Structure formats: C-alpha cells, structure tokens
Amino acid sequence: MKNTFSKIAVFTYSSEAQIIKSRLEAEGIEVFLFDQFTVDTDPLVSNAIGGIKLKVWAEDEERALKILETISEYSLDDQGLEIDCPICGSSRVEFYKDVRDLKSFFVYISSFFRKKSTVPRRYEYHCNYCKQNFDL
Numbered sequence: 001m002k003n004t005f006s007k008i009a010v011f012t013y014s015s016e017a018q019i020i021k022s023r024l025e026a027e028g029i030e031v032f033l034f035d036q037f038t039v040d041t042d043p044l045v046s047n048a049i050g051g052i053k054l055k056v057w058a059e060d061e062e063r064a065l066k067i068l069e070t071i072s073e074y075s076l077d078d079q080g081l082e083i084d085c086p087i088c089g090s091s092r093v094e095f096y097k098d099v100r101d102l103k104s105f106f107v108y109i110s111s112f113f114r115k116k117s118t119v120p121r122r123y124e125y126h127c128n129y130c131k132q133n134f135d136l
C-alpha cells in the first residue's frame with residue numbers, strides 16, 4: 001500500500017541526492033527528495049534543517065537499501081581510482097569536511113550573516129581502517 005514514506009538517506013547537497021535518486025529510479029523505485037529546493041536556495045541552511053531527505057515508498061524501502069549498499073561509499077581520485085590511506089594503505093577512505101576550531105566557527109558564522117557563498121572549511125580524508133585523517 002503506497003501511503004507512507006521511508007527515509008533511507010540524508011544528503012548535505014542536492015547534487016549528491018540527485019545521483020542516488022537517479023540510481024534508484026533506474027531500478028524502478030519512485031524517489032522523493034524533501035527540502036531539496038530549500039537547500040538549493042541557500043546551501044548554508046542544509047545542516048540547520050537536517051539536509052536533503054531521500055524518501056521512497058515504505059514498500060520499496062528494503063529493495064532501495066540493498067541498492068544503496070552496492071554503491072561504493074569510498075573516495076576516488078580524479079582518475080576514478082581508489083584513494084589509499086598514506087598511513088596504513090587501506091582504500092577505505094572517505095571524504096571528510098568539518099568546521100574544526102573556534103576561529104573557523106566564527107568565520108563560518110560571520111560569512112553566513114554576510115551571505116557569502118564561499119565558506120572557508122577544512123577538507124580532508126578519513127581512513128575507516130586506521131581512523132586517521134589526512135590531506136592529499
């Protein structure tokens with residue numbers, strides 16, 4: 001019965017959500033993105049409203065989750081090759097971004113109120129095997 005939704009994923013930006021949406025729709029699953037246009041209007045509110053929610057009909061939830069599991073969650077370089085951790089050599093590396101310290105937090109807040117779209121953030125990778133962060 002198609003009367004309830006199941007939230008199966010949350011994304012910071014709509015580009016990420018669109019990729020997963022296309023993959024699920026290719027498998028015949030109807031996909032609904034919630035708060036996509038709000039985040040597209042001002043990406044800085046994404047964290048405040050809980051990101052873009054990807055929902056499917058409850059009856060499709062199990063099948064959609066199995067498809068999500070088949071999608072590699074680890075980072076690739078510009079040539080499409082897996083990024084290896086420089087510390088342990090594992091390829092279980094994820095892209096990682098965060099507002100780290102108090103100074104970057106205030107820069108983030110002030111740029112939010114000045115409506116600047118470029119927020120200085122620290123980008124690095126996180127190894128899921130040795131739990132270390134590194135920059136390339």
Ligand SMILES: [Zn+2]
Binds near residue numbers: 090131
């Ligand atoms: Zn590692």
